[in-house]
Amino acid sequence: MKTSGKVLAEQVKKIGESKVFSIRSPSLPTWCPGCGYFGIHQGLNNAIQRLGLPHHKIVVVSGIGCAGRYPFFTDTYGLHTVHGRTLPVSTGVKLANPELTVFAVGGDGDGLGIGGGHLPHIARRNIDVKYLLFDNSIYGLTKGQPSPSSPVGFKTKASPQGNKDAPLNATLLALSYGASFVARLFAGDPEGITRALVQGIGHKGFSFFHVYTSCVTFDKEYKTWDHLKQWVHPLPAKHDPANLKQAIDEALEDQFSLGILYKRME
Amino acid sequence: MGNQIRYSVEPEDFYYMDVNVPCQAACPAATNIPAYIRALFEGRYDGSYSINHMANILPGVLGRVCSRPCEDKCRHGEPELGRPVNICHIKRAAADLRRKAPPPEPGPLASLGKKVAVAGAGPAGLAAAHDLCTLGVAVTLYEAFEKGGGMLRYGIPEFRLPREVLEEEIDYIAATGAILKTGVRVGIDVPIEDLLREHDAVLLAAGCYRSLRLDLPGEDLPGVYPGLEFMMQVCAGKPPSIGNRVLVVGAGFTAFDCARSALRLGAEDVTICLRRTEEDLAVTKDEAIETKTEGVKIASLMLSRKILGKERVEGVEFVRTRPGEKRGEGKREVVAIEESEFVLPADCVIVATGQRPEPIRLTVGKKGEEVLKADPDSFSSSMKGLYVAGDYLTGPSTVIQAVGMGRRAAEKIIRDLTGKPFREKTVRMEETEITDRKRAWDYVARQEMPTVQPVPERFRIPRTEVETGLSPEQAQEESKRCYLCYLHYEIDIGRCIYCRYCIDVAPRDCIKLVKEVKTNEAGAITGFTETTHWAEVNAIVIDNSRCIRCGECMRVCPVNCITVTKVELTERTAQEGKDHV
């Protein structure tokens, strides 16, 4: 229903005064308009603002790919490393300077492809790094090839007869590697991302956030916005995040239930 | 989502309507233009006609003779966007293509037990009579001429307004119960005082039929005719003989009607002489082009000084003029240039330089000749119960202005008689779905009105209507061009993820990265402080004054946070809150 001009002006004024977007960089992000990364960026920003984390005490470590550009668009320290090495580099940063809040961001290619070997080790070392894996099941920066989380049959220029390799389930991997905090989120629900991150940041130890998102430019058939909006739904109410076995079962049976799957109590 | 409906009489929302539906704001009768164009697009010709009929009781007539103030303000006519929608031709198409039956009326409410007399069955009188009858008032309509219609019948030639269209729409008004008494001149055959005694109120809408004279030497020579008289003789079927060379002095619709009628009466060389230039003409551009193609010549910057001739008119002496300063909003001053006299020969001269109302003399009062004084806003006059409206009040204006005034006068009378407002303007908001309007429709060429071709064919039977009306396909195609500005697109800031997909698909700069939204005291949005500094982008906002309602943003929004609301300026009967739409 039409909002009155007064109300709208007031709403915008309050946002300005709240400085909620001071976390953003001055320049507009270069992601394609409509990209899910904007939703994730919104979610993470609100979490940082809600917790009042001082920007100079934050480091965002990123890999190669569209997500690699993330640090350039936030008003924090950033380390844009080489393809697949986000987690080892984050380990170094956190151990060297523990009072920094370290976020690691990367795509499904960077995290499950070339960087797949590093996830088990940061998990079992339980380094207090908040790792957001943006999962849009495609290599976007190289203009559309199947990624380790692309489904069988997924058609791209590099898989004209349909992708042959079975996809990896990142949440299940993180749980099986012993990650002490695992959440599954959706780029179209920034509020959900914020709530999970606030808890994740508070959690002392490796926190893994598997975020479903859509590549509007190169994926017109699988993880489109319309599909994701139909598939995702909240975790069942009775889900107990402290129970690892239940979390693993949930990750096995239902790929699209959102929320905090597992949170190991210290 | 259930279609939630809300009404508002907030000044902010009325301001919003003026800015966002400029065509309706420009229409003196405040016709709900987007609604009737959408109705026609959906093939609901009757629906379109009745939406029109609510605001202006003569859609068929005005579809032909309206001066179209709405089209000048149509957003599709903005410099970047091409040419305005043919709103008037669509109105006529709805009237032509509908099932010929009286439009639904709100129905006579319980009789108010009041009696009102209306003097003058012109557009203003007819509009007032219609509204009064439909609200339960017994109305008697007195008309000086033998038939109703006023200027519509006696001032406008048949090739522009066929009589059967006029009669049909007058009959609909009679059907509401108004009693029409023709051949009765109020103030002469029937004194006003008698009417005031027998009725609770009297409305004078007698129009203005007294031609203005130029008061030039030789103006009374035979062969010199005032514009209105010439047209009334032509319309009455007894045209004067005018010879070959005709000079018409004047710049309004009457002058153009006289010139085109002169051609149809066989004149070879017809020239319209303007004191200023073609730019300052009061008629529409199409009218000027149509007149020139029929062979009329238009000469400018010449002021008539003397009409020459012994027994008959033989010529006119003019003097050159230079355009002077603009007087406020009005026309430019006319400054004659010394010693620039010159003569043009003529067999007939028509002076069509405007009219003024015929004062109705009151027998009451000392001098017995007391002339009426009336207030244009409240329509009430110096005598209680006596109201004035239409051209009779304001002097020559347009048909649509007369209709608008007639309706507002009826409302004022009802309020005075019953002590309660019976109808109020309100802004109706209803959540709605996105339309099926396609971006490609913005490039549909404007459908031109087909006319009788070749030109001589129009003169064979002088009363043939020149404009033959849009075909159903043309009307449908033209209705696609309307942006439907009564749709309000809005981004819910709470759910927006600032991904700028909407801006990417926007056809123009209609969606803005905004730091601050500026409003006026009433609270309506008047502007934005834009920014490209991402940290200062507090919101992404649709600028409704630039939005052409294409709906692309809504189709792509990943988080579906763009909603569309139908926001219409309508009228509601005050008592039961039942709304007319």
Add this chain to the structure above:
Amino acid sequence: MSEEHFIVIGNGPAGHHAAVTLRLEAPGARITLISKEPHGGYRPHLLPKWISGNIKEEALYVCPVEEYKNMAIKLRSGQKVVALNPGQKELVLDHKEVLRFSGLIISVGGTPRIPEPLLIFKDILFTLKTLEDARVWREEIPRVDSVLMMGGDLTSLAVTKALLGLGKKVYFMVNEEAFWPLRWSLSLFEEMSHRLQQKGVEVLADQRVKGITRKGDCDYEIQIGRQTVRVGMIGAFFGLTPDVRFLAASGLRLDRGILVDEYLYTGFKGVYATGDCAQIYHPALRDYWVSVGHDNAVELGRTAALNLVGNTVKAGAAGKCIFEVQGIKVNTSWWTEF
């Protein structure tokens, strides 16, 4: 002075000289010269000489295109002005670029005029105003051996001379409206016909064109009154109408051209009109007139520039020789050439 931005619309004789004068008078100002045609300024009155081959194309040009750069005049060639708001002091180009100015001179000249009754034959009539038109004439003429000249304005006289020079058979239909706003007097008409006949031109008196039929490529049959004429090509020379359609919504006072006072001032501060598109009241004619001929245009161009920078120079009617029409003297340099 430096934030002054003068714009001149139209790079004909008037526009070119207005720009050059502005550069001399206001050295610090930024000057933009906008021309609809893709090449630099040229002298339209020499086009007939180029058609007849007496002069080469280079001689037409006022100066090479680089010259504008040396004069620090930004020439925008091949770009058209489509809207003007003199109040806001801004104009819009055809590709929707908005330019703001502190001073403006409109010298867009005129386009060839074709009276309404002949409009239906528009596509087969050849007119002559721009370099492009002249190129078309140069391509057509070798393919024909006879030409019908309709109208009778000054350009037609020069073209007739060129055609005769090329050994073509010329028919000439003098039209009394040829030279708006003046009307041909009988005596002048006879003098004209006599001179033309002396040069071997067949003058057709009766001007009502009944019809033109195309017999083949470069082969037309024209019914004029009771006579029929067979020619390879038809030229239309009814003078120029000022090219001011784009100013319709500008608020400038328009009639046929832009109405200006004797100082070429349009009534809007800093906005002047000059050359063929300016409509000035001519006391002798007791009517408005539009300047004709190259020298007038150059003179008016300078005058407008001088007035724009603050002088008050009256628009005279320069030109070497007096051209007699109905006893009214009009200064133009052409007549003597005939």
Add this chain to the structure above:
Amino acid sequence: MAKVDLTIEICGMSGDGTIAAGGILNEAMSRAGLSVLAFDSYPAEIRGFGRCVTHSRFGDQEMQALSEKTHVLISLDDKESQSRTPFLAKNAVVLFDNKPPSYVEEGTSIAAHVEPDVRLFGMPFTDLAAAASGSTRGRNLAALGGFAVIFGVPPAHFREVIAKKFKAKGEKVLDANLKSFDAGYRYASEAFKERERPVLLLPEPGKDEERILISGNEAVARAALDAGLKLYFGYPITPATPIMEYLAKALPAKGGRMVQMEDEIASIGAVLGSFFAGKRAMTATSGPGFALMTELITHGVMSETPAVIINAQRGGPATGMPSKTEQSDLQAAVFGGPGDSARIVIAPTNVRECYEFTLMSFQLAERYQTPVIVLTDFFLNNRVEKVKIVGASEAQREDWNLYPDESSRGQYERYRVTESGISPRAIPGTEGFLFDATGLEHTEKGRPDYSSEIHSKMTEKRHRKIRGALNDLPEPVEFSSGEAMDVGVIAWGSTFGSALEAVLRTQQEGMKVGALKMMSLFPYHAEAIRAFMKKCKEILIPELNYEGQLANLVGHLHGKDVVRLNRTTGMPMSPTLIYERIKTLI
């Protein structure tokens, strides 16, 4: 003199369809009978940021390099195209969108930045596309419609290419694009008068049917197929990804398969494994990926296992400039990796050589039992040229592996030291020839051994083997009058084309100048190079890297300092830059 020598640039923002339009233009002009040399430069970002420019040079004669002067600029985004106006030749043509969505301030439109002699052709691309197809996506094709009219190129060529290119995208997209192109063509036919159009004199069609228009990437992929490749292991990386995508489509039909590995280390590992098991395999990557491969490449050297690696060089180091060209991986290619690990490194200079050298690399790898590195660069991989590809002859496909003879069955020594250094190599699965390959130093039998004499002997054996490859490697080619000359230009890779054009230009001016094309970078033909250098007073080595990596490699042969011309602009080196530098040396 060439009747047609036309350089066209299309410039827009990423997402405007600039590169797609360039591709269509190149193919259409090629079908119109013109030879083509074209190259696109685009930003790393996918959308909304950074400038895309396609440079295409069309002519009726062979072309070596792109020309600096542009004759036609098609602007799909005026803000970005302004940077290209300084390169416009006199009387150039500029085609631009004259109906942007809203009014723009002075100076935003390209019309404000061109010299008066430029001929402006304005067309409402965006509106035409929106009106014809309902979406503005096709505006780049509406622009091509206009181009076809202005230069008199038969529209059928464009429509066929559009049909071919968008067939895979489905009927709706194809139809919309064709409609947008036709709308542009119709508009231009009415708006631009015949006389104003600088129509091209196109050669009669069908003259050179067998030349096809392909990019460096496609040439490499075709060569691999023609060499009988069955397995390709790769990982997406700009600018080599198109090779992987081409083979993904082509290999299945030949019973082969493209496997997209998890990263570059996995890719080279699989290639070595495949060759070890007797099947040809290949991988293609760029700088960062190549760095990951170096360890396994030296394993190939030590275990004398063949491998073929294409390294499409890009702006470095690290992530560097993924979409810009450079020649800065030479040292890494020749010396990269631990230990004395001589391997074969060859570098094509144009698209035809991309085909020939890739074809040759399989045989070289097999015969010399070593990884072979083919060094191309972004300008070569993405460059499109019209070349004659006749496929591989029987000899070119033949397996050059030296198999052990019967006599050694039962007592086979995999790394037996031979005169040529090449030890006969058995393929697993053949009875009686079991052996272990290893990355450890090893005896002739293949047993790990760290003794001094074994390591010295085997190292000498491996290097002798590689030096022996010289007679199979392409010799340097000289372009000169043969006698002594003032300046000798030695160049490699894509820069050689510019060097040759510069040298030819100076030769035409009567100067004594020559050029030497270096194609095998390791091992290199020292005698031939020294012979050429002797004839030159000065040696000039132009290359797209900062230190002058070729100069470092062969400069010492000259006996005095060579003159280095180094640029790291991310763009191909311009012939004029080399030409001017030569003039200073005479």
